[in-house]
Amino acid sequence: MSRKSLYPFRVTAFLYPNYSMLFSELILNNVNIQLIVSKDLLEKIRTDEDNDFKQLIQSGLLHLFVYPDKMDFLTFAYNDNNLLLNALKDNMEFDNKHILSCNPSALE
Numbered sequence: 001m002s003r004k005s006l007y008p009f010r011v012t013a014f015l016y017p018n019y020s021m022l023f024s025e026l027i028l029n030n031v032n033i034q035l036i037v038s039k040d041l042l043e044k045i046r047t048d049e050d051n052d053f054k055q056l057i058q059s060g061l062l063h064l065f066v067y068p069d070k071m072d073f074l075t076f077a078y079n080d081n082n083l084l085l086n087a088l089k090d091n092m093e094f095d096n097k098h099i100l101s102c103n104p105s106a107l108e
């Protein structure tokens with residue numbers, strides 16, 4: 001997700017440690033964030049009693065949805081300028097390789 005994005009959308013099974021800083025900055029700029037998380041990630045957020053996440057939700061600009069089935073990828077995200085896909089290895093382990101497109105015309 002880019003700090004300059006006007007339309008961030010992400011489907012993910014994880015959050016980077018600095019997610020609250022990035023989301024907070026977007027919300028301060030009055031940007032609506034569309035976030036779809038896995039059931040496991042939602043449970044982790046709940047278990048950790050993540051106060052930052054609660055405040056982000058209370059802003060009314062973070063729109064959270066839960067994907068009820070298994071995600072066979074790590075994350076998929078796009079905005080007005082970028083497209084990102086982080087897949088998993090065949091054995092469902094983390095893969096540090098990703099596909100990133102940073103061309104606004106790529107989304108047309």
